Amino acid sequence: MTVVAEVVRSGFVESVHHGVVAFTDRPGVGETGVPFFPRSSNKPLQTVGMLRHGLVPREETDLAMISASHDGEPFHVERVRGILGAAGLGLEALGCPAQLPFGEAPRNAWLRNGGSAEPILMNCSGKHAGMLATCVINGWPLASYLDPRHPLQVALAEAVSELAGEPIAAAGVDGCGAPVLAISPVALARSFQRLVEAAPGTQERRVADAMRAHPELVAGTDSPDTVLMGKVPGLLMKSGADGVVAAAVPGAGGIAIKISDGAARARVPVLLEALRRLGVEAPPLDEPVLGGGLRVGEVRAAW
Structure with missing residues (x-):
């Protein structure tokens, strides 16, 4: 593995981070063709799969929420509640585990008000709401929607593979209980480039446009995803657990990073x-x- 970042404290390099950096149009760093689990960076691809199988959002903004790893701020929670309600579902339909808000500020506020862990606060609840709404539209079973053999999950795996341009290498269970699908870093970069460079009005472009128009829904008010998408024209970005981030800018290319x-x-x-x-x-x-x-120091790129 190549060193991609170093931690400098008081002028001294105290530690380094190894990783992979994949590009769509040039050589990357590390083993960019070896499959890995992109974790939540796969969410925009799964949202495209939901649209391909009949998902009808109340408004395009919901597509950003369905693609999100949200902080559990009040406006996040209300939008997830709205997606479920529009599908005729209650909070009990969510199959993700109960958690406190992911963001520190909303978590502290929730606890001060006497709140406890709930599934709707889990940072993947938007994705789960979208999955359930897609099941309702297709008449698919709700109780088993997280089973990898469920028609929904089969359909989403097909969408991820098609957008990535390669077969799914492995399937696991993500932290939220949904299937997580392994593809290579270069395939992840390629899929994000496809989203931002798709023709306007296509399912791919609808997801990219919703996320870029409402970056505060994709993560949280002060998250790097939100800040950078707000400052870099055309940037689509989605972080994932365990040191993953994918990004693309139309006309420039796609990027996938795994620390x-x-x-x-x-x-x-x-x-x-x-x-x-x-x-x-x-x-x-x-x-x-x-x-x-x-x-007293900084984390800086070192490749």
């Missing part, structure tokens, strides 16, 4: 460097290293 040790802190510096190598102007977005509450 080997799963460290989320290394993703943004590496992504910013990857965007610059594609000729995309990206704003600085610090990953500071703190000591005693003060900034």
